[in-house]
Amino acid sequence: MEKQTNNSVPLDIAAISDLGDRAGSSIATLSLETAIAGVPKTIPVFVDRKSGSLSNVADLFERYREHPRRKSGTANVSTLDSLINIIDRHKTSDSVIFANTDWQKPSITAVFDYHENTSGGRADNLKHRAHYEFPLSEEWKAWAKINGKPLEQVEFAEFIEDHISELSAPDSMEAEDFRGKFGFKVAYPNELVALSRGLQVHAETRVKNNVVLQTGEGEITWDEEHRDAQGNKLTVPGMFILSIAPFFMGDVARIPVRLRYRVVDRKVNWICQLYRPDVHITQQVMRDLERVAHETELPHFQGTPEASS
Known part of the structure; x- marks a missing residue:
């Protein structure tokens, strides 16, 4: 069976498998007996039958990916209204907002892929964000x-x-x-x-x-x-x-x-x-933080989010 890829080059799985068999190698599937958080239950690997070694096959398929596996990156917006609009576009039930109230460089950051808000909830990547630095007059x-x-x-x-x-x-x-x-x-x-x-x-x-x-x-x-x-x-x-x-x-x-x-x-x-x-800046940042949180209906905190892993 052939699969049409995004660069119009067909990927012939049967041919690859046949080539691997003739070369003394094959693609196999490893299964987890005990579940590990964040790890799939099965993992495809390339088996070298001559040496018995296992190799990663993810890169082989990644080159044919048409879309990223997850959203990532930081959008830097220049107005508070733009921040609210982009939060409404990307927010999830776990998204949160942080406000840095440092009077010399205040800012508000939204983290869309924040950790799940449940006891023992799944950790997320914290890689998709929107950032607003207050423009000083x-x-x-x-x-x-x-x-x-x-x-x-x-x-x-x-x-x-x-x-x-x-x-x-x-x-x-x-x-x-x-x-x-x-x-x-x-x-x-x-x-x-x-x-x-x-x-x-x-x-x-x-x-x-x-x-x-x-x-x-x-x-x-x-x-x-x-x-x-x-x-x-x-x-x-x-x-x-x-x-x-x-x-x-x-x-x-x-x-x-x-x-x-x-x-x-x-x-x-x-x-x-x-x-x-610091009082005048902090008061204004807090008022704007309350506005963003109210209009986006997201939880908000004073401080800065964790660094993404």
């Missing part, structure tokens, strides 16, 4: 880039000028909350802009004196001949508020930023410190 990346990094006076002033639209006024609850936690008031956008423009005036001058006021704010005095509109003293707030979306086309978050400065050799270095950025 340009605004978030800009602030994350300077997070905790000392900036020279002009560099800091120019950065604030370039990102004026991302500053937000604190509401009454925020102002009271942060005053209670840190002992200073939160700056309004116009106050921060005035600070940045005052710094540009003092770009080439040295600090004469700096003190901490009773309000918790700082006050810097420059030693110079010319003065800005407020004189040569500038009040430095301890915190301001950003209103940006951490993820591209995502929900806007209100993110507090600590503002510190250090006077070294009568020059000022400025430091912006995002306040608990």
